[in-house]
Amino acid sequence: MGTVREFVEDDPSGRFADLLDTVEGVVPDGSDSDEKKSTRAENIYVTMDDKVGWVSRKRRDVMPDERSTSADRVIALEKALTGFADNHSETVVIPSVGLTFDSINEAYEFYNLYSWETGFGVRYAKSRSNVKGTKCMQEFVCCYSGKPKEANSKSSRCQCQAMIRLLRTDDEGWYINEFRSNHNHHMLNTCAEKLRFPSHRHIDKYTRELVSQLRQNNVNVSKVYSIIATFFGRVENVPFTKRCLRTLCGKLSREQADDDVRNTMAIFSEMKAQDGEFTYNVQVDDESRIRTHMWTNGRSKTQFHHFGDVVTFDTTYKTNLYDMPFGLFVGVNNHFQSVLYAGVLMRDETEDTFKWIFDEFMKMMGGKKPITILTDQARAMEKAIEDVYPNSTHRWCKWHVLKKAKENLGAHYTKKSDFRAEFHKLVHEMLTIDEFEDGWAALLDKYSLKNNPYLTQIYETRLKWAKPYFAGKFCARQTSTGRSETANHMLKQYVPPSCSMNLFVKQYNKLQFDREQEEGFQEKRTRLSRAVLKVNTALEVHASKIYTRKMFEILGEILYESGRYDVEEIIAKQKYIVTHQKAEHREKWFKCRFEVNVTDNLGYFSCICGLFEHMGMVCCHSLQVMVFLRLKQIPPRHILKRWSIHGRDNLPGHLKHYQQDMGPPDAPTFRHSALYITALEVANMGDRNPAAFEFMMSGLVELRTRGGEVCAFNDGLGVVEQQVSNNAVAVGPKLNTISSVRSVEGNRTKSRDATSVSVHPPMSQASEASCPNGDGYNSEFSEAASRLMTNTEEELLAPERNKKRGRPTTSRDKAPYEKDSAKRSRFCSVCRGKGHKSSTCPDRGDVPKKERKVATCGKCGVPGHRRTTCSKPLMSTMAGVPPSH
Numbered sequence: 102m103g104t105v106r107e108f109v110e111d112d113p114s115g116r117f118a119d120l121l122d123t124v125e126g127v128v129p130d131g132s133d134s135d136e137k138k139s140t141r142a143e144n145i146y147v148t149m150d151d152k153v154g155w156v157s158r159k160r161r162d163v164m165p166d167e168r169s170t171s172a173d174r175v176i177a178l179e180k181a182l183t184g185f186a187d188n189h190s191e192t193v194v195i196p197s198v199g200l201t202f203d204s205i206n207e208a209y210e211f212y213n214l215y216s217w218e219t220g221f222g223v224r225y226a227k228s229r230s231n232v233k234g235t236k237c238m239q240e241f242v243c244c245y246s247g248k249p250k251e252a253n254s255k256s257s258r259c260q261c262q263a264m265i266r267l268l269r270t271d272d273e274g275w276y277i278n279e280f281r282s283n284h285n286h287h288m289l290n291t292c293a294e295k296l297r298f299p300s301h302r303h304i305d306k307y308t309r310e311l312v313s314q315l316r317q318n319n320v321n322v323s324k325v326y327s328i329i330a331t332f333f334g335r336v337e338n339v340p341f342t343k344r345c346l347r348t349l350c351g352k353l354s355r356e357q358a359d360d361d362v363r364n365t366m367a368i369f370s371e372m373k374a375q376d377g378e379f380t381y382n383v384q385v386d387d388e389s390r391i392r393t394h395m396w397t398n399g400r401s402k403t404q405f406h407h408f409g410d411v412v413t414f415d416t417t418y419k420t421n422l423y424d425m426p427f428g429l430f431v432g433v434n435n436h437f438q439s440v441l442y443a444g445v446l447m448r449d450e451t452e453d454t455f456k457w458i459f460d461e462f463m464k465m466m467g468g469k470k471p472i473t474i475l476t477d478q479a480r481a482m483e484k485a486i487e488d489v490y491p492n493s494t495h496r497w498c499k500w501h502v503l504k505k506a507k508e509n510l511g512a513h514y515t516k517k518s519d520f521r522a523e524f525h526k527l528v529h530e531m532l533t534i535d536e537f538e539d540g541w542a543a544l545l546d547k548y549s550l551k552n553n554p555y556l557t558q559i560y561e562t563r564l565k566w567a568k569p570y571f572a573g574k575f576c577a578r579q580t581s582t583g584r585s586e587t588a589n590h591m592l593k594q595y596v597p598p599s600c601s602m603n604l605f606v607k608q609y610n611k612l613q614f615d616r617e618q619e620e621g622f623q624e625k626r627t628r629l630s631r632a633v634l635k636v637n638t639a640l641e642v643h644a645s646k647i648y649t650r651k652m653f654e655i656l657g658e659i660l661y662e663s664g665r666y667d668v669e670e671i672i673a674k675q676k677y678i679v680t681h682q683k684a685e686h687r688e689k690w691f692k693c694r695f696e697v698n699v700t701d702n703l704g705y706f707s708c709i710c711g712l713f714e715h716m717g718m719v720c721c722h723s724l725q726v727m728v729f730l731r732l733k734q735i736p737p738r739h740i741l742k743r744w745s746i747h748g749r750d751n752l753p754g755h756l757k758h759y760q761q762d763m764g765p766p767d768a769p770t771f772r773h774s775a776l777y778i779t780a781l782e783v784a785n786m787g788d789r790n791p792a793a794f795e796f797m798m799s800g801l802v803e804l805r806t807r808g809g810e811v812c813a814f815n816d817g818l819g820v821v822e823q824q825v826s827n828n829a830v831a832v833g834p835k836l837n838t839i840s841s842v843r844s845v846e847g848n849r850t851k852s853r854d855a856t857s858v859s860v861h862p863p864m865s866q867a868s869e870a871s872c873p874n875g876d877g878y879n880s881e882f883s884e885a886a887s888r889l890m891t892n893t894e895e896e897l898l899a900p901e902r903n904k905k906r907g908r909p910t911t912s913r914d915k916a917p918y919e920k921d922s923a924k925r926s927r928f929c930s931v932c933r934g935k936g937h938k939s940s941t942c943p944d945r946g947d948v949p950k951k952e953r954k955v956a957t958c959g960k961c962g963v964p965g966h967r968r969t970t971c972s973k974p975l976m977s978t979m980a981g982v983p984p985s986h
Contacts, residue, residue: 166236167204168273177202177211192218196265201276205239208267208275212241213300220288221245222298226264239267239275244298245286261285292337302341304349312346313353317604319597322347357601362391362897364603369396372610378402382461383897390898393454394602397443397465400617404440405466407749408432411577412442412471414482415498416450423602423900426450427592430462433577435748436623437651441613442466446602448900455485463489468816473576477501478565494574497565503528509555513548520548529568532710536692537569543689552932572711577743578718591615626650627746635661639733640724647735652744656718663721666695668729675699677729679708679722695722703730705738717741773819 181194188195194215202208209223216223222244229238242264249256266279289295296302304312308329315325326343330336357364373379378399384392409432416428423446430442443462447454463470473494476482478501486495506514506524513520523544531537541560545551564570595608632645635657644656669678677697684693698707706713706727712720719727719739727735742748787797931942939945959968 167206168270170203174203176207178207178214181211194218196277196280196282198277198280201270201274202267203274205236205267205275208239208265208277209241212265216243216298217295217301220290220295221263221284221286222295222300224300235269237269241265241267243284244300245284259286293342296340296342296345302345304341304345309349312349316350316353316597317607319593319595319608322350325350354599354601357604361601361603364601365606366897368603368606372398376400380465382465384457385897388898391446391448391602391900393445393447393457395443395445395458395461395465396606398613401440401442401613402466403749404434405432405442405469408434408440408743409442409466409469410472410575410743411475411579412473413475413498413579415477416447416479416482423448425900427605428458429592433579434620435652435744435746436620436627436649437578437655438620438623439616440620441616444609446605450479450481452481452484455482456489459485459489473574475576475579495565496571496574496576497562499528499566499568502559502562502566505555510550510553513550520544531567531569531692532572532712533692534569534572537563537567540688540691568715569711571715573714575717576715578716623649623651636664638728640727640735643734647740647745649744649746649748652718659718659721660724663725663728666722666725668725670729674703674730677726679725697722697726699726701738703732704736706736713739717744 177200178194180200185193192215194211196212196215202211209225213223223241224244224246226240226242226246227238228236228240231237243261245257245259245261246264247258248260249258261284263281263284264279265277265281267275268278270276289297311329312325315328320328322343326339326346327336329346330339333339369379369381376399379396380398380402381394381396383394386392411432413431414428415431416426425446425448428445428447430444432440432442434440443465445458445462447458470490471493473496474486474490475496475498476486477498483495486493510520512518514524515521527537527540527544531540545553545556550556559566592609592612595612596605600608627649630650632650632653634641634645638660641657641660645653648656665682666679667682669680670676671678675698677699679695679697681687681693687693696709699705700707706719706723708720708722710720710722712718713723718741719735723739742750783797783801787794929937929939929942931939932944934942937943955964956967957964958966958971960971
């Protein structure tokens, strides 16, 4: 006890002395040695150093909450079922004093069954534990027990005294010590009423998992309840209500939203493990909250490598928890199917954000830029494309331009109006600029719409959306973002409203998987199915061998259309005029004569319609000239590889003899592998003797010095950049000074200042780190690796939630240029101008005002009252009208 007394002396509060007396009082004399007492007291004192106030002692000999089962013992429920015939009562389960149970849970279920039969609900109430820390008493009370917290409230508690009290038995079981059966409220009789009690709404873990899976796949609550009802046979047999199911769905949504960023990054890490080419990039703000989130996979990169000449981008989708617009890069493959290149979640739609998105998309795709990109009319997006893709053709989506035609044209734009049919024909079918200009003027003159503000506005911007002005630009037969709109519409079928970010990524992967399945079907159809010929000509047979089945069907439509034209030879094998057979029945402004020039010894056919330059498929006019010249095959210059069965057969230059045609793309790793093998041979030769070493070393040093200027430009396709460009997080206090650090295994990094070295430099800039010596890349890679190791502890935060009013919806969101616009403009009926009415129009002159029409009754025609207040006796007061009686 000497050691214990030392602790007592160092205890100014005196609490240790009290505990010591307690310990000495608990242990009998002679039962424990002084050394054991000291050890026990030391443990108590150490605990007191960490906490202030009461100190918890270690529990010893804790009695379990339930006793072990025995085959000889009959449970309470079995006794109630077997004794029901002898009791002659209305209820099967009847609690009684002295009834024993093996556990608290068994007693609760027994009392809950009794409450179901009787018509009330139960809940847990008071409990008590003994000095050993073991629960020794538990009460179950009626759900109406207790007082409401406020006097004037919706609470249903009415101080009901019904309850049972459980105490422990000597064999570690439980028995009913007290049972009160009297209630001071009405009992419920029907099943629908009883299910409102929380104790009777039971959703097991298997049903809960089923509900979670259905909700993740965007199945609404009513359908979920109906699906569950089929498992129980009937809706009446479902052991919970639809309101309870709705509460569970809300709880599941909150669980998915918890730790959203960590779960999203875990999904990306899993995708990275399965796909080595998977890449994601995150841009965050000063508070480390995600601002822009972009990702793609190896399959999408391959698709873009083959078919990335035309891209559509649309951002009018906001079905997520943070109300972040979702942008989708979509293209078209050789089966004329939509392919997904990348997805991006963005917090805002500013010019800087779009610049970051387009720049990162280019880097993810290996530096390749699209030839044509189609978007909506957002000015911020247009300016960003001009900066990032200066040599690409930017066009507006035709659908976005014309979607307000009904609102602005009114009665002219109805379903059965002639104007609408002619307007659509003009917009969708005109091929040449002259056709469009003449047709537009004739249409406005015919319907007196020259001063219509809407038609004037879209005509002034016709260079951005009208089809004839696309003639010289390859668009793969796309004049709108309809493919992005369609992909967004399909995504709504997968993603539930207001879903978390991690669930959004999961469902997006399902959409991408389904698109790949459809592509696989078309591949099988092209390889194994036979083509169905329409006219059975040599050109059609040749086309069936080179085009995919879908593109062959499109060519069949073009070939069918060519049968309506007659060919007139102007210069043999050089110039031809193709005329429509019913030219006299068509509109005057509709072009019926097309000039086709033939060059390169029948190797190239140039038509003024420009369809081949726009779509990559030979037009019906040129096709009719080929038939006229009795060509057996389509000229090679008119066979665009992206539409052929060999659209994915693109090998690097040193392997092009293995493909069936010539392909320009280069493999980004071939340069490194060739240099590496040559360097190894030089090292092997220089290591044979001292003279060889001096000679090879001097040559390498000279080569390194002379190659400095050549190596100054870095195109970003080196092996080091490709290895470090898998995952990136761009962080910085200002967006214009953000430096992007890329990770290797999906780690998240954050640059500490804006002056750090960019491991993935832009394609258009020369990297200062790529100096003549070969250490530039190594220094960059090592610095990036060190950043990854030191910054992995810094966590990303989810964006702030922006919950809109009302229920979540999957409706299409308005574009930014539509949100800032005011209410619908009202135009003057005289001059069609804005800002004034016809009564205040300056062009009105002395035109007299129209007299206001006097309202008269619809029955009797007498002014002064309405038809609803008209009475027949008033007619008798009129002259010449006899009374009714």
